Each structure stands twice: as C-alpha cells, then as structure tokens.
Amino acid sequence: MPVEAAARVAAAADPMLPRPFRVLATRRETHDTMTLELAALDGEGLPFAPGQFTMLQAFGVGEVPISISGDPGRPDRLVHTIRDVGGVTRTLCAAREGDVLGVRGPYGHGWGVSDGAGGDVLVIAGGIGLAPLRAAVLELVASRDRFGMVHVLHGARTEADVLFGEELLAWASGSDIELAVIVDRAATSWTGRVGLVTELLGGAAFDPGRTLALVCGPEVMMRFVAAGLVARGVPPGRVRLSLERNMRCGVGLCGHCQLREYLLCVDGPVLSLDAVRRQLGVREL
Ligand SMILES: Cc1cc2nc3c(=O)[nH]c(=O)nc-3n(C[C@H](O)[C@H](O)[C@H](O)COP(=O)(O)OP(=O)(O)OC[C@H]3O[C@@H](n4cnc5c(N)ncnc54)[C@H](O)[C@@H]3O)c2cc1C
Ligand code: FES
Structure with a gap:
C-alpha cells in the first residue's frame, strides 16, 4: 500500500x-x-x-x-x-x-448557513473572527440568490488589522453584500468609522424576525453584539456564536474544551445564543 x-x-x-x-x-x-x-x-x-x-x-x-x-x-x-x-x-x-x-x-458544528435561506443574514466579526466567517461568506456568495440582505460587519483594532481587505471590497461590489468596517483606533489616513463593531448594527437594515446572525470575535464583543441583536428583535435561536476554549483532542475525549454541559469540540464551536446566553451574560428581554 x-x-x-x-x-x-x-x-x-x-x-x-x-x-x-x-x-x-x-x-x-x-x-x-x-x-x-x-x-x-x-x-x-x-x-x-x-x-x-x-x-x-x-x-x-x-x-x-x-x-x-x-x-x-x-x-x-x-x-x-x-x-x-x-x-x-x-x-x-x-x-x-x-x-x-x-x-x-x-x-465540530458549523454555522448552518443554509438556515438563513429566504431571510437576511448578518455576518459580524471582530478581528481574526472574520477567518471562520470567511467560509460562511463564500457559501453565501455562491448561492447569493437564496438570501435577502447580506451584511458583513467587521471590527478591527486598527486599519492595519482589517482582514481580507481587498476581498471585502470585492464581495461588496460584486456580490451584493453590504459591507461596513470600523476600527478601534484610527491613524490620520483612515477615513472610515471609529468605534466598536456593535455601533455598526444600528446602520444595518434587516428584518429581525427573518434574520440569521453569525458572530465571531472576542467573547466580550460577542456578548455586546448578541445583546444588541436581541434588542433589535433577532430571535436568540437565530444568533449563532463561535466560541473558543483550549482544545487538546478535538474529538470529545479529554474534556479540555468543556463549557457547562457542552464539549465545544463536538457540540460547538458554533452554538446558538439560546444555548449560551447565561454563560455570556446576555439577559432575556
Ligand atoms: C475552535 C477554534 C477555532 C480557532 N480558529 C482560529 C483561527 O481560525 N485562526 C487563529 O488564528 N486562531 C484560531 N483559534 C485560536 C488558536 O487555536 C489559538 O490562538 C492557539 O491555540 C494559540 O496557540 P499558541 O501555541 O500559538 O499560543 P499559546 O502560547 O498557547 O498562547 C498565546 C496566547 O494566546 C492565548 N490563547 C491561547 N489559546 C487561545 C484561544 N483558543 N483563544 C484565544 N486566546 C488563546 C493564550 O492565553 C496566550 O495569551 C481557534 C481556537 C478554537 C478553539
Ligand atoms: S478538546 Fe478534548 S474534549 Fe474537546
């Protein structure tokens, strides 16, 4: 052999x-x-x-x-x-x-992008969180006509930390994707928005009851984004978050990635807000 x-x-x-x-x-x-x-x-x-x-x-x-x-x-x-x-x-x-x-x-379990078909999709990423979401955006782009509004909201520390910059612009111009980028700290060359990614939510038009939100970034960012989405009326079951914990085996054997009753390597890393709202400290409305 x-x-x-x-x-x-x-x-x-x-x-x-x-x-x-x-x-x-x-x-x-x-x-x-x-x-x-x-x-x-x-x-x-x-x-x-x-x-x-x-x-x-x-x-x-x-x-x-x-x-x-x-x-x-x-x-x-x-x-x-x-x-x-x-x-x-x-x-x-x-x-x-x-x-x-x-x-x-x-x-692990992925984003379940096709669950958003027939409605709007929000892709919300902080920093390197755009990496796991890039695959989801490529799936959205490949079957763009199955979805309503698609927004990509990306927050980065500085302009130099914006990920996939040229590709973001190509998605926006060629694939009917609404793009918004915001940075925490700006140099004089930056003409875009300065602030936190949560601030981009207000400017995004979507139908909350028919929206699937995919969120990845630092946990504190995901907490505020999730709270903002719930406040806008997105059902918690349609807010999906990718969570990180230390992992060793990746296949449910060692317990390193445990988060309450979940082993993130097999039950996650993507979980709905329903499953983790207490952990994230996102209150019920
Ligand atoms: C499901 C999952 C998917 C991931 N996907 C990506 C990805 O696409 N791209 C990517 O760059 N990284 C990703 N990460 C994070 C990546 O696994 C860690 O950055 C890596 O394990 C750090 O190992 P290291 O030996 O380089 O650094 P270490 O020496 O182990 O750690 C260096 C620093 O990073 C911190 N750190 C370690 N692990 C993590 C972690 N999981 N999350 C946040 N901080 C951590 C440590 O506390 C320390 O401050 C993912 C993690 C998980 C659980
Ligand atoms: S990494 Fe070992 S159980 Fe998840």
Whole structure:
C-alpha cells in the first residue's frame, strides 16, 4: 500500500493521528496574520462545513485548533488563516511552500448557513473572527440568490488589522453584500468609522424576525453584539456564536474544551445564543 494511503487508513482508525498536508501557498494578510493553502499528500480532499475547524500540527512543536477559512466548494484546498499569538501559531505562520503539516478533522458544528435561506443574514466579526466567517461568506456568495440582505460587519483594532481587505471590497461590489468596517483606533489616513463593531448594527437594515446572525470575535464583543441583536428583535435561536476554549483532542475525549454541559469540540464551536446566553451574560428581554 502506498505511504499516503496507509496514512489515510491509519488516521481513519485513530482520530488522534494527523494526515500529512503540504503547504501549496502562503499569503500575508496583516502584520501578524497569514493564510496557508494546503493539500493532502494522499490527494484526497477535506470536505467541510463553514465554521468547522481542524487540529493543525506543526510537527515537533504542537497542535492547535484552527477554523477553516476556505471555500467549501473547494474541498481539495484546505485554507487556514492564522494569527501569530504564541509558540504553535508562530511556527504555523512561518510555514513555507512545500512544508508538511499534520491535519486532523474537520471537527465540530458549523454555522448552518443554509438556515438563513429566504431571510437576511448578518455576518459580524471582530478581528481574526472574520477567518471562520470567511467560509460562511463564500457559501453565501455562491448561492447569493437564496438570501435577502447580506451584511458583513467587521471590527478591527486598527486599519492595519482589517482582514481580507481587498476581498471585502470585492464581495461588496460584486456580490451584493453590504459591507461596513470600523476600527478601534484610527491613524490620520483612515477615513472610515471609529468605534466598536456593535455601533455598526444600528446602520444595518434587516428584518429581525427573518434574520440569521453569525458572530465571531472576542467573547466580550460577542456578548455586546448578541445583546444588541436581541434588542433589535433577532430571535436568540437565530444568533449563532463561535466560541473558543483550549482544545487538546478535538474529538470529545479529554474534556479540555468543556463549557457547562457542552464539549465545544463536538457540540460547538458554533452554538446558538439560546444555548449560551447565561454563560455570556446576555439577559432575556
Ligand atoms: C475552535 C477554534 C477555532 C480557532 N480558529 C482560529 C483561527 O481560525 N485562526 C487563529 O488564528 N486562531 C484560531 N483559534 C485560536 C488558536 O487555536 C489559538 O490562538 C492557539 O491555540 C494559540 O496557540 P499558541 O501555541 O500559538 O499560543 P499559546 O502560547 O498557547 O498562547 C498565546 C496566547 O494566546 C492565548 N490563547 C491561547 N489559546 C487561545 C484561544 N483558543 N483563544 C484565544 N486566546 C488563546 C493564550 O492565553 C496566550 O495569551 C481557534 C481556537 C478554537 C478553539
Ligand atoms: S478538546 Fe478534548 S474534549 Fe474537546
């Protein structure tokens, strides 16, 4: 049996065994964030749902959960957008074309984008939170006529931290997507809005009862956004949040990712506000 096929069979039998993927291309997104495009050495793709993640391993360094930021219509290309915050992510961000990384997954529950069909969709991202949402936007773009208004609201620390800048503009001009970007701190060159991403909600036109909201960012940001959405009348069951906890196994074995009765690696990372409103401290109206 060829080595690649043997690796695939072994990985299927042991969920802790990574499959080898080669780095095909790297792209710098911001000063601390890189996108890696990977392909499996065995040539087999990795079908996934937007919002799912993989356990991505830099051999000899460590393994971390990273959401898939690529196009769900291209399972032959595994795309990850990674912010350098520590030991493992630094090594992953430094990966070069041709390097081999280990991949387990895809794991977890995704956004369930198609639940928004026939209504409006709000995509609300703080910082690197736009990475897991990029796959959802690509799904929306691919079947744009199934949805009403689609808004992408992105908050970043500074202009230099705005993620996927050119792509955001292309979505807005070519795919009938309403785009709003806001930064926490502005240099003189910035002519856009300054403030928190919650402030963008007020300017977005949508029909709350028929809206699906997908939210990812720091937990404090998600708390305020969720409260704002509920105040506008979006049903809590249609507000979906991607939550992060430390993860080790990714498959429900170790308990590291526990959040109350949920193991986020299998029950999440995307959960509805209904499930986590007490945890987030979002009050009932
Ligand atoms: C389901 C899921 C999906 C994720 N998707 C992405 C993604 O698409 N892109 C991306 O860049 N990152 C993503 N992350 C976060 C990423 O896993 C962490 O940044 C990474 O584990 C940090 O490991 P490290 O060894 O580089 O840093 P460490 O040395 O472990 O940590 C460095 C610093 O980052 C903090 N940190 C560690 N883990 C996390 C975490 N999970 N969330 C927030 N802060 C953390 C630590 O407290 C410390 O301050 C995701 C996390 C989860 C749980
Ligand atoms: S990461 Fe081990 S149970 Fe979720």
